[in-house]
Amino acid sequence: MKSKTTFTPSPIHIYILESQLEIYARHLLFLQLLFTSVNQIGLQEKCEHYLELFANLHINTHTEQYLKEAATQLIQYITNINGEFQFASNITIDTTLLKYKEKDFLEGIFQFWRVSPTKQPFPAELAWDGRVRQYL
Structure with a gap:
């Protein structure tokens, strides 16, 4: 007789060692997109958002709306007082090793993402x- 074994998933630890906080913020955005439930965003839509956010300077309005919503959520997560937040029921992000100065800088990056492209200073x-034109 076969014995039934149950699978208990062990936690996965992901460490982001990045000196540039813009890249760190981008990693957080991609992790949030990755672990967003398929019930909230379909798989095709997640792939489109990922490809646009990864490689394009100009994004369409649907992806821009997602970026604004994600940036708002990430601001709430980063400014959380206890330094931990969850992307999903089993994914916890720990930001306790970040300094307050770094958290403030990340918040500024996320606020920059929320600004409309026509109003950005860059x-x-x-x-x-x-x-x-340099390459022509």
């Missing part, structure tokens, strides 16, 4: 155009 189109 002229992305001009920078892209100038870079491309």
Whole structure:
């Protein structure tokens, strides 16, 4: 007779060692997108958001709306007083090793993501155009 064994998932520890907080914020955004339930965002939509956010300077309005909502959630998570937050029922992110200065900088990055592209102080189109013209 076969014995039934139960599988108990062990916790997965992911450590992000990054000196640039912009990249750290981007990793948090991608982790949030990755662990968002398929009931909230479909698999096709998650893939489209990932590809647009990973590689594109200009994103469509649907992805822009997702980015604004995700940035708002990440601001709430980072400014949480106990330093831990959950993306899913079994995924806990621990930010207790971050300094308050780093948390404030991350909050500024997330607030920058929430600003409409037409109102951003960084002229992305001009920078892209100038870079491309150098190669012509």
